[in-house]
Amino acid sequence: xxxxxxxxxxxxxxxxxxxxxxxxxxxxxxxxxxxxxxxxxxxxxxxxxxxxxxxxxxxxxxxxxxxxxxxxxxxxxxxxxxxxxxxxxxxxxxxxxxxxxxxxxxxxxxxxxxxxxxxxxxxxxxxxxxxxxxxxxxxxxxxxxxxxxxxxxxxxxxxxxxxxxxxxxxxxxxxxxxxxxxxxxxxxxxxxxxxxxxxxxxxxxxxxxxxxxxxxxxxxxxxxxxxxxxxxxxxx
Amino acid sequence: xxxxxxxxxxxxxxxxxxxxxxxxxxxxxxxxxxxxxxxxxxxxxxxxxxxxxxxxxxxxxxxxxxxxxxxxxxxxxxxxxxxxxxxxxxxxxxxxxxxxxxxxxxxxxxxxxxxxxxxxxxxxxxxxxxxxxxxxxxxxxxxxxxxxxxxxxxxxxxxxxx
Numbered sequence: 001x002x003x004x005x006x007x008x009x010x011x012x013x014x015x016x017x018x019x020x021x022x023x024x025x026x027x028x029x030x031x032x033x034x035x036x037x038x039x040x041x042x043x044x045x046x047x048x049x050x051x052x053x054x055x056x057x058x059x060x061x062x063x064x065x066x067x068x069x070x071x072x073x074x075x076x077x078x079x080x081x082x083x084x085x086x087x088x089x090x091x092x093x094x095x096x097x098x099x100x101x102x103x104x105x106x107x108x109x110x111x112x113x114x115x116x117x118x119x120x121x122x123x124x125x126x127x128x129x130x131x132x133x134x135x136x137x138x139x140x141x142x143x144x145x146x147x148x149x150x151x152x153x154x155x156x157x158x159x160x161x162x163x164x165x166x167x168x169x170x171x172x173x174x175x176x177x178x179x180x181x182x183x184x185x186x187x188x189x190x191x192x193x194x195x196x197x198x199x200x201x202x203x204x205x206x207x208x209x210x211x212x213x214x215x216x217x218x219x220x221x222x223x224x225x226x227x228x229x230x231x232x233x234x235x236x
Numbered sequence: 237x238x239x240x241x242x243x244x245x246x247x248x249x250x251x252x253x254x255x256x257x258x259x260x261x262x263x264x265x266x267x268x269x270x271x272x273x274x275x276x277x278x279x280x281x282x283x284x285x286x287x288x289x290x291x292x293x294x295x296x297x298x299x300x301x302x303x304x305x306x307x308x309x310x311x312x313x314x315x316x317x318x319x320x321x322x323x324x325x326x327x328x329x330x331x332x333x334x335x336x337x338x339x340x341x342x343x344x345x346x347x348x349x350x351x352x353x354x355x356x357x358x359x360x361x362x363x364x365x366x367x368x369x370x371x372x373x374x375x376x377x378x379x380x381x382x383x384x385x386x387x388x389x390x391x392x393x394x395x396x397x398x
Contacts, residue, residue, distance in 0.1 A: 006385045014359065016366050041392045046360055048395060049257075052341040053361045057253040062266060065248060068273045069241040 004028045004035055013042045067202065070184065112165065113179065122170055122177035130159055130170055130177045134225060136218035148207060148215040149224065156231040157224055158210065160203050167203050172229040181206050240280055243289050244273065250362070254294055257357035258301045260346055268304065272297040294362070295372050298354055305350060344394040352387030355380055360388075 004012075004025055011017050012025040029036050112126040122130055129144035138145060147160035158171040158180070168182035183203050216224060224230075251269050259265035276283075276296050283292050345353060358369040359380075370380040 006389065007381050010385055010388060011366070011381065014366070041396060042388065045388060045392050045395065048341060049356075049360050052339065053253050053257050056256050057249040059249065059252070061248040061252055061269075065252075065266065065269055065273065066245065068270070068277070069245045069248070 004032075006038070009035065009038060010042060013039060013046070112163075116175065120179040121173075121175070122179060126161070126163065127177055130161060130172075131229070132225065134218070134221055136221060147204065149221045150207065150211045150215040151213060151231055152210045153212045154210075157229045158207065160207050162203075169203050169207050172231065180210075239285075240283070244276065244293065247290055247293055250290065251293060251297055254357060254362055255297055255301070257345065257361040258298070258354060261342065268297060268301055271300045271304070275300060291368065291372055294358070298372070301354075302350070340395060344391050347394060348387050348390060352383045352390070355383040356387045356391070359384055
């Protein structure tokens with residue numbers, strides 16, 4: 001009888017043998033209980049490794065790893081430190097999150113973004129959504145979804161949003177909605193939106209940086225909209 | 237999100253499993269994945285679209301692990317194998333405590349030399365064919381199979397004795 005060494009037996013266990021060699025090992029296995037025991041030990045090992053490591057591939061990877069791949073936050077508004085000192089920390093945060101330029105993609109969203117005085121502003125459907133849509137009452141199929149609305153530390157009212165093209169944070173200036181950051185959408189596809197996507201999470205993080213107090217509740221959000229999004233700085 | 241990042245995101249669960257089979261414990265494994273992602277994002281231009289991103293990425297994880305092992309050795313925090321008895325210094329004491337809580341499979345895997353461990357991780361945990369694993373490690377097939385065999389013998393011995 002052919003001696004079957006461990007290399008050959010393990011290649012058999014791994015399905016690495018051609019038909020001829022496989023048949024040879026099978027014949028030897030049929031005749032040799034010791035060889036069968038060695039093969040079974042290998043099969044137990046494989047099962048044990050699978051039981052130990054297999055579940056890891058079924059876990060949701062931790063946020064810190066997913067965030068490295070999802071977000072592409074770009075600060076869009078030039079920040080004037082003198083006027084808005086609080087925003088400094090936010091800029092540093094945003095800069096640390098920049099992994100690439102999402103801006104090219106964002107700008108391709110037809111008619112949603114324009115440039116005014118060197119800053120990016122919402123136009124078209126995005127501007128419309130920011131101006132009129134209430135987070136508390138938005139249609140399931142809405143092209144743009146509003147996240148939270150809140151007063152920023154400079155007194156302006158700000159809102160987070162997400163559409164198929166971009167997620168972001170916008171604040172209401174005198175003329176309209178200025179885009180503070182945009183990020184790649186959090187994996188949103190065809191009208192389905194995930195709550196805790198990474199791009200989304202980073203926009204929220206940015207929002208928290210500049211948020212003064214609590215987010216607006218449904219009633220406050222409605223009042224803010226009905227008054228034309230005039231913020232606390234009513235001198236404007 | 238670009239296609240590259242999206243594909244990496246779908247690979248992430250597997251990369252974590254692979255890293256877990258290489259690294260000492262779960263925390264080290266995720267640190268390893270993080271280091272590998274950083275490296276991959278920087279080296280993105282070196283990946284040829286259309287080629288296997290999973291192999292490319294596993295190679296990066298593996299290289300990061302090797303580098304981490306080297307720098308760990310330089311810092312003098314080399315893991316002290318059980319057979320060698322008492323650990324050295326304060327860190328050594330901590331290692332022993334960590335080890336006491338470890339799963340049998342982790343212990344057995346930690347006892348393997350790096351070259352056997354990576355072969356086991358690729359073939360038995362990740363299910364790569366011998367050819368793929370040998371290419372990824374840049375070693376001849378015969379070297380791979382002998383490392384696999386020795387690694388498995390050691391694992392069976394440890395796990396079945398327990």
